[in-house]
Amino acid sequence: MAGEERPQHPYPFEVMARDGLARCGVFTTPHGKVHTPALLPVINPRENIIPPNELAESFGCEILITNSYIIRSHDELRKVAVENGVHGLLGWDGPVMTDSGTFQSYVYNGVEVAPEEIIAFQKQIGTDIGTILDVFTLPTSDEDKARAEMEETVRRARQAAGMAGDMGLAITVQGGRHPNLREECARAISPLQGAVFPIGGVVPVMERMRYSDLVDIIMGAKRGLAPGRPVHLFGAGHPSAFALAAALGCDLFDSSAYIKFARDGRMLTVEGTIHLEDLSELPCSCPNCINTTPRELLDLNERDRTAVLARHNLHVSFEELKRVRSHISQGNIWELVIQRAGSHPSLAEALIRLRDHGKQLEHHASTSRKRFMVTSSLSLHRAEFIRYQKRVMDPDMAWHRNWPADPDNAIELRRMSPRHVREELERALSGGNLPPMVESHLGPLPPGLLETYPFSQAVFPLTTDEGLDRYRAEAWDRYRQVGKGSGEIPSSKYNTDVKTDIMKGKKPTPYELYQIAHVLDWQFGPGSWKVFDPDRLGVVRSRSTRRMQNVYLDGKHILSLRALDGLFTLKWDGAVMLHDKTASPRHRVVVTEEASAFNATGKNVFSRFVMDCDPLIRPGDEVTIVDPDDGLVAVGRAHMVQEEMVSFSSGLAVRTREGLGSRESVG
DSSP states (O other): OOSSOOOOOSSOEEEEEEETTEEEEEEEETTEEEEESEEEEEEOTTOOSSOHHHHHHHHOOOOEEEEHHHHHHSHHHHHHHHHHHHHHHHTOOSOEEEEOSHHHHHHHTOOSSOHHHHHHHHHHTTOSEEEOOOOOOOTTOOHHHHHHHHHHHHHHHHHHHTTOTTSEEEOOBOOTTOHHHHHHHHHHHGGGOOSBEEEOSOHHHHHTTOHHHHHHHHHHHHHHSOTTSOEEETTOOOGGGHHHHHHTTOOEEEESHHHHHHHTTEEEETTEEEEGGGOSSOSOOSTTTTTOOHHHHHTSOHHHHHHHHHHHHHHHHHHHHHHHHHHHHHTOHHHHHHHHHTTOHHHHHHHHHGGGGHHHHHHHSOSOOSOEEOOSGGGTTSHHHHHHHHHHTOTTOGGGTTOOOOGGGSEEGGGSOHHHHHHHHHHHHHTTOOOOOEEETTEEEOGGGTTSTTTTTEEOOSSOOHHHHHHHHHHHHHHHHHOOOSSOOOOOOOOTTOOOOOSSSBOOOHHHHHHHHHHHHHHHOTTGGGGSOGGGEEEEEOTTTOOEEEEEETTEEEEEEOTTTSOEEEOHHHHHHHHHHSOTTTTEEEEOHHHHHHHTTTOOEEGGGEEEEOTTOOTTOEEEEEOTTOOEEEEEEEOSOHHHHTTOSSSEEEEEEEEHHHHHHHO
């Protein structure tokens, strides 16, 4: 990339918290900010049962969506919208998104407006975000038909991008049920600088609860979309799907379901939909339900009953999105997704389908969390399983050499505390023996990773289901097939009777040496432990637990072992050694020349100043921050992956810990 910072997008989107692909963000429009994931209630301009000001006051609604095609098609509505703007028509001063008539084209097999006319009309009525008139592709369309319609959507998108001016543009991803076409469409439209990228054509999929197909559609689109913009899942208004869609990286949802289901006498819940006439009492304590009964609602006239049920449906929907945002911020969105999957076989099927997208999920997942909870084999799609297979089963990992692949002789972490397993390992090593493998919840584990995330932080049931048992057996089979790795087993001239200071700290025990080597290779790649000469290492241990806390080399503090996740924090002197002994781009985030001086003082790295970075970096990884000439300027912890760092025009890319300038001032 060029050495200059990226210009700010006219509709800025900043990620404030993330959990893998899921993200909580702030999307800024000319009429205000939207906190994502967000729900856009669909407002029918001809019949407004719940006033927009009530949506804001009672539900915390920040953005609405209405249909510009309907407004344009009715003389009275069109006149008011042209004179007073769409905000005046709706009586709403917050952000407004308008749809273009694509859904009406799907329902009625055509609309009486040209793509360029509806873009011009949306500009005329002052919408914040106008939508292109894309071609709605049915899930039943074969690949040839879907491709032709996708290419027409791309043509219309390019035409609209040239007309939009200051209006934010929603550029829709089409491609039917074919993930390859979704990805191709997304790559074609990403350079058009849309304000929002909706994923369209999914209403029939949602209506039939084909959530496994929805997974393929979303993941295909996400592979092709530039990550710096919000993604809107058109027509996904049922709260049962919010957690799954948000976990896959969708930021905006629109709902007409709240009113459609209310008209039909149905109540939305996070588990599904209930007919009012089937209830003896209302299973809800929202303000509209707590002091009434199903019988009382059934006795109301149709309009009043619809209004009460619509308000209930909105309460459930907005409450679920609050729950989703909370889980993303806490780093446990997948626990919520798996809870929701227990409510319907189609959601459970979607999690099974996600195993086909494991590499994509792992790519964006953080390397550390507070804990890793698994209740059943429905969790096997999760990034922790994928990362374990990728790293521990890597034949280039030095620790494979000479370790016995025998589950009968392994120490079971599954049924013992990490402390007791550690004691057994230390006893084996004190006798000069090679320590046995550890059997973790995820499979065979080299002993030095005992306390590293996710192994000792995993919470599994003691009695697991058949799927998890089969997974562990297959993990041992895969480990046997890997064979012996290339490279040395870490060793040191350790003597238990002589504990002399090595400038700082004590000689590492054999177990600590394995721990240092294995964790370094897990974090920084095979052979990384060789960067730090084992014979020159010293460790400082906790006085209370006697566990290793800090690692020194020739008196220089190079690493700190975090108690929370058993991973190393890279100190400045350690970063210097890692940088000097690894080639670019490994572990590096490259910033502009101007920004490097700022980061050298210890200030954080923001994405708009990132020129490039190592594609292997994951959120949570320890990284070195370098200038365009590969000069080390700082060390910190990544918050984004490569394509995010080079795409976002705002937001934190790396939280800096130490900078060259601050070190020099101290020195």
